[in-house]
Amino acid sequence: MIRIMKKNVLLLIMAMASAFAGRAADIEEISVSSESITLIPVPEPEMLMSDATISTGYLKHINHDDDRHQPVSIYKLPYSMTTSSPDWHRLWLNTAVYAGAFVGTLGVLECLPEDATSWNRAEIRNTPMFKRWYNNTIKNGPKWDGDSWVFNYIMHPYAGAVYFMSARSSGFNFWRSFLYSAIISNIGWEYGVEAFMEPPSIQDLFITPVVGSLIGEGFYRVKRALVANDYHIAGSRVLGNVVAFLVDPVNEALGLFIGNPARREAARLRGVRSSLLPSAVNGAPGFTFSCTF
Secondary structure (H helix, E strand, O other): HHHHHHOOOOOOOOHHHHHHHHHOOOOOEEEEOOEEEEEOOOOOOOHHHHHOOOHHHHHHOOHHHOOOOOOHHHHHOOOOOOOOOOHHHHHHHHHHHHHHHHHHHHHHHOOOOOOHHHHHHHHHHHHOOEEEEEEEEHHHHOEEOOHHHHHHHHHHHHHHHHHHEEEEEOOOOHHHHHHHHHHHHHHHHHHHHHHHHOEEEEHHHHHHHHHHHHHHHHHHHHHHHHHHHHEEEEEEHHHHHHHHHOOOHHHHHHHHHEEEHHHHHHHHHHOOOOEEEEEEEEEEEEEEEEEEE
């Protein structure tokens, strides 16, 4: 707008000068107060844009490794059943561990006596593996099993809690961790590895993820307390580490190789000491807060 106004003023001056001096209207230069004014044509913005070129060669030299989102450890956040800070990479590693562990556990169970597992050894020997899986899952379907109560009501709920903690300590909230426990226990084990040996168990389909997740949330609270207390219980770090491996074995074992966000948070808190004590401030009741880094 200012440029257009200046141009109009200059044209007016030119016209007046032409009228008095008798020169043509296409004056290119006018002397005003001993100063020379030169008219310079200004290209239109559309013309400039049409001639512009954009170089993108620099993009290939940019390193995006540091741009990846680094999830915040769930142990740094206040306790909540709905807050999530998912670490998918860690969860996939947990899942790979379970895949290997299931195959190994299947080998161990196959060595146990028949009265411990209720598996039909004769059928297992005489029927091809995938035909057994089809008969157990599709043809016959789930049934009420006769396994030992130790397996059904102690080992399976504990396993469900461990599955739950794999997701919970990887930053997932209660409900997503419950879903993960159900997927691992039902699809990975009941309809997966174990289905090659026997039909899925009706009670295990429910007890493992449901009871296991409730126990798992208790395990999560225990581990939060361990992290806040630098993995100490009753002043003993050994006892604290034993409990940590019992409530979250897969994440603690993986932490030995790929790092453990929970232990990093415990180390950070170790260097921070704070206290909040009642005190009197100018004769009025109050509190004194101190924090040491």
